[in-house]
Amino acid sequence: MIEGEESYVIEQLDKHDRTGFSCGIAELDRYLQNQAGQDIKRNMSVTYVLTKKGNNGILGYYSLSTIGIFPGELPDELIKKLPRYPMLPGILLGRLAVDEKYKGNGLGSLLLVDALKRSLAVSKQIGIVAVIVDAKNEAAINFYSHFGFLTFPENKFRLFIPLNSLKKLNLES
Numbered sequence: 001m002i003e004g005e006e007s008y009v010i011e012q013l014d015k016h017d018r019t020g021f022s023c024g025i026a027e028l029d030r031y032l033q034n035q036a037g038q039d040i041k042r043n044m045s046v047t048y049v050l051t052k053k054g055n056n057g058i059l060g061y062y063s064l065s066t067i068g069i070f071p072g073e074l075p076d077e078l079i080k081k082l083p084r085y086p087m088l089p090g091i092l093l094g095r096l097a098v099d100e101k102y103k104g105n106g107l108g109s110l111l112l113v114d115a116l117k118r119s120l121a122v123s124k125q126i127g128i129v130a131v132i133v134d135a136k137n138e139a140a141i142n143f144y145s146h147f148g149f150l151t152f153p154e155n156k157f158r159l160f161i162p163l164n165s166l167k168k169l170n171l172e173s
Helices: 026-041 107-123 138-146 163-168
Strands: 008-012 046-052 060-069 088-098 130-134 150-152 155-162
Touching: 008 107, 026 046, 026 060, 026 088, 046 107, 060 107, 060 130, 088 107, 107 130, 107 138, 107 163, 130 163, 138 150, 138 155, 155 163
Parallel strands: 088 130
Antiparallel strands: 008 046, 046 060, 060 088, 130 155, 150 155
16 A cells, blocks of 8 residues: 555546646657547547645546457467457556656556556456556566566567456455
8 A cells, every 4th residue: 555545536637737747758748738638538548647635736647448459469378268359359558657756656556556446347347358558668567567467479568467367456445
């Protein structure tokens, strides 16, 4: 548990103050400031933001959407357990970022666990086989691997956690 975790809120992006957010990766900053709201309006993805209770400044965020997974991209041992469909359903954790001022405080983990809980809840409403993430760098690969994500055989920057592994994390409490 993160110290003071109860003082944080994770909610859908709305009229939050995006201007002061900077995670150190321009692409992720631009997405939050310029694109995330449009993606929500167009039903392309949903962005969730982490704030302190009573404050609308964003400390971190992530986005979720659906994704089609080509079975041939997955490891053979996982493919054997799945139906032979041309495309498999998944959830894409499209972006996850923490403001530079708050890095090292466990907020990235807090955001990831929230995203995985939401993905698990969605899996009870629609079918998914995995949660997918595209890591921006080696540090991100290590971060996701710590939570049980595996790399795609042909692309080490694309990782996934199978639904069965996600269920074993006991996130539903």
